[in-house]
Amino acid sequence: MNAKRILTLLCLCALVALPAMAAAGFLDNLLDPNSKERKMLSGAQNVLGSSQQMDYKSERAIGERLAVEGLRRYGMPTTNQKMQHYVNLVGMSVAMNSARPDIPYRFVVVESPVQNAFACPGGIIFVTSALMHTIQSEAQLAGILSHEVGHVALRHALKSIQRAQFFSGVGQITAATMKGDKGAQFESMISDMQNVLFDKGLDQNMEYEADASAMETAYRTGYNPAGLMEVLVELKRIEASSPDKKGSWFSTHPPLASRIAKNQAQMKKYQDAAKLAVLADRFKSQAR
């Protein structure tokens, strides 16, 4: 009879104590400002704080306004229609398997000597002709486009500008809501976002997050997820000799070495990566 009692007691202890201990650990960690739990919580607060009011149309309106700034700053779309369409095919193929597969993405190559790619909120994604020249295969292009799709899916640009007061009370950006002070506030917000996208760059952790998401998206689609890392390695190689660093991938993204190392670590997840699509020849026939 004793054995039965002891066992019952043990079972009860196990059932009650384990979750309780886990919860206590979680709470303790939450109080530590450097803990993973604390970061998770503040991440959730940021999401709620900055994007809960915004509908897709407004996000897209902001994106289109920034796209115009992108064209002014970097250059007009390439006249190579074959390349333009091909980039859209690769982009849409990865967007289908991204963390946000239900918005209409558009991809554009702009004529620019600066090595860069960036994403406007709502899904308009830019790649410069210089970066297209650096890229050597479809898997590499898929990696870069998945990285930018990741920024859109995770709403990084919107989260970067903590302008909750602008969005509060503006459910949708329309001609009527953009008159007067709101219009001026909108222009000031666009200017802040330009600064983030084209000069300062997004937060480093957002870049790492977009890299992780890009590798996952490329892998899910069926591309070798090493493509993104290969482009980063090539960019690192040409970094020193690259003349146009202002507004480039080099000035708006975290140090390449640390990103390459992080991506390399993530590659361990993808055991069958070497068997997946690379398509260097198709890239060269469509994007040159």
Next chain:
Amino acid sequence: MKRHDKWATTLLASLACVALFALPALAQDKLFVASEGAKLKADKSASSDTVAELAVGTQLKVEGQEESWYKVNAGGKSGWIYRGKVSETAPEPSKQGGDNLFGGAGSSTIMVSEADSARSMRGLNESEQAAAKAAGRPARPLSDYKSALDKILAEKVDKKEIENFLKAGHIGEYAK
């Protein structure tokens, strides 16, 4: 006493089994459709018949896994789905009122505030002058950017074209 020992051993073994196997088994027994254009196929091959087209968020009961394919049941229909189309957690619902992936992006709406008053038109021209100077190029009228953006938004690809593109490249479920 002997009977108690046997009972205790059985109970301990059962507890160990529950702890070791129950949780992973539970985690894998259901999946969610997480990609646009996901199809339930009759066999574990993209060239087999399509049993159903599955919407993002559809819950799937997992019945098995072979190579890159899951054998699943979706609302009573049995079939196979490629691993890249599913996730273990339900995808975030489209609460933002987004259009769908293959929807038209329409023409640009830029930017109402610029287009509707002479004051802001002048503002844009000033900012265009500044942007042109910074980029070392001649200033352009707003209509140039508007038509360039409209052209970007009009660049459309449909589901069938993507499917053929993936098939031609032997990508994902179309791998050889």
